Every structure is written in C-alpha cells, then in structure tokens.
Amino acid sequence: MKQPCVYILASKPHGTLYIGVTSNIAARIYQHKANLVTGFSQRYSVHRLVYIELHQEMYAAIIREKQLKRWKRAWKVRLIEEKNPEWQDLYPELL
Template structure:
C-alpha cells in the first residue's frame, strides 16, 4: 500500500444488496475499506457485516468530505439507495476498483 496518494473520500459500505448501509469518511479509502472488510474496526460495520464498498466519491479536502458525509447521512435511506444505484446499479463490490492504479 506504499506510494499511494492519499485523498479524502466519502464512501458507503453495505452488508449486501439493499442490506445494511454505513456511510463514512476517510483520507485513505483503500486502507479504510480493507479495515472494514477484515473486521478490524469494532462497531457498526463489524457488527452488521458491512464489507462491500458499494459507493464512493473522492473530494478535494477533508472539510468537503465531512460536509458531504453529513449531507448523505442526513438524507433518507431511499436517497442513499438512489445514490448507489446511480454509480453501481448491480451493487458490485468496488474495492478492486480502488486498489488498482
């Protein structure tokens, strides 16, 4: 994981298609998603087995990422599902996409 450029991101993890959702923010998407997938972070994602990266958005600053996360968390579940369906209509695990390149 060395040599990666770290960039703030907002992301949604899921337990499965239309399953439990978790929205988070990080400065290192690859590392954070790996931690969720491996169950290394105690709490919500570990308890509800949210291991699939189903949506993410890279942003310029951490302040912008936190603002976007609050906007998404403040929205309804239907809005979150629509956001995922727009980028990832088959709910494919996007982890491989962010680890390449």
C-alpha cells in the same frame, strides 16, 4: 493514494448501509473487511464498498458525509444505483 472521500458500505445489495469518510480509501476498506473497525460495520457485517465520492479537501468530505447520513434511505439507494446499479463491490478496483 491519499485523497479525501466519502464512501458507502453495504452488507448486501439493498442491505444495511454504512457511511464513512477517509483520506485513504484502500486502507480504510481493508480495515472494514478484516473486521479491524469495531462498531456498526463489524456488528452488522457491512463490508461491501458500493459507493465512493472523491473530494478535494477533507472538510468538504466531512460536510458531505454528515449530509448523506441525514438523507432518507431511498435517497441513498438511488445515489448508489446511479453509479453502481448492480451493487458490485468496488474494493478490487482500488487495488
């Protein structure tokens, strides 16, 4: 399913966070989990999908991604815990 979205990955509950944007969430998270995405998420083993936010347009998703990246860590943690208090990996729900 192709739909613009912002996502947050974590290395573990309350661990290292990574924020990204994509139009194909299932494929993108697979790439992260298989270490096909070089860089930050690969280096720090950030593979647990803990937050997804769907958008109607890619432009809106990109703006939101940039906004979230500027947020303080505590705000990001609160955002995650509002929808996913156990920090469960949401990837299986995408399949």
